[in-house]
Each structure stands twice: as C-alpha cells, then as structure tokens.
Amino acid sequence: MGIITSVLIGIIAGWIAEKVMNSSGGLFTNLIVGVLGGIIGRWVAGLLSLDYIGTDFVDQLVVSACGAVILLAVWRTVMGRKKA
Numbered sequence: 399m400g401i402i403t404s405v406l407i408g409i410i411a412g413w414i415a416e417k418v419m420n421s422s423g424g425l426f427t428n429l430i431v432g433v434l435g436g437i438i439g440r441w442v443a444g445l446l447s448l449d450y451i452g453t454d455f456v457d458q459l460v461v462s463a464c465g466a467v468i469l470l471a472v473w474r475t476v477m478g479r480k481k482a
Contacts (some may be wrong), residue, residue, distance in 0.1 A: 408432030414459075415466030419474070431466045439465025449466050 412428030415435060423431065441460035443451050452458050 403455070404436075404470070405428075405429065407455065407462055408436065411435050411459055411462035411466045414463040415470050418463075418467050420472040431469060432462055435464070435466025435469050436462035437465065439463075440466055442468065465468060 408429045409425065409432055410421070412430070412432030412435065415431055416423055416428060436458065442465065443461055451461055
C-alpha cells in the first residue's frame with residue numbers, strides 16, 4: 399500500500415473514531431490517531447485470529463477505525479475527562 403493511501407486511510411479512520419467517540423481534533427490529530435489505530439487494529443485482529451482481513455481499502459479502513467476507537471477509549475480511561 400502506498401504512502402498516500404495510508405495517509406488517506408489514517409485521516410478517514412481518525413475522523414470516524416472522532417465521531418464515534420464524540421471528541422474533537424484536527425486533521426493532523428486524526429491522521430496520528432488513524433495511523434496508530436491501524437497498528438493497534440492489525441495487532442488486535444491478529445490476536446483474534448482474523449486472518450481473512452485483506453489488504454483492500456475498505457478492510458484496512460475498518461481495521462484502522464476500530465483500532466483508533468480502541469486508542470481513544472484507552473486514552474480517555476488513562477487521562478480522564480477534562481472538566482469544562
């Protein structure tokens with residue numbers, strides 16, 4: 399997969415996670431969350447023996463978005479919610 403495709407998947411996955419977790423971040427934050435989410439999602443898929451997940455755009459997007467949601471959930475648990 400090319401770097402441009404990876405960046406695009408990272409941005410979209412971070413945006414999806416942002417909407418699911420009801421948080422806010424910018425384009426760069428979404429990219430970082432999405433890329434790290436891709437790493438986490440692939441690791442979790444391996445632990446669950448989900449070997450049928452392919453290298454298609456949609457497969458990678460789903461795995462990255464799920465990993466990004468996990469990342470944001472863990473981040474909130476560790477850091478806590480800030481009071482407004």
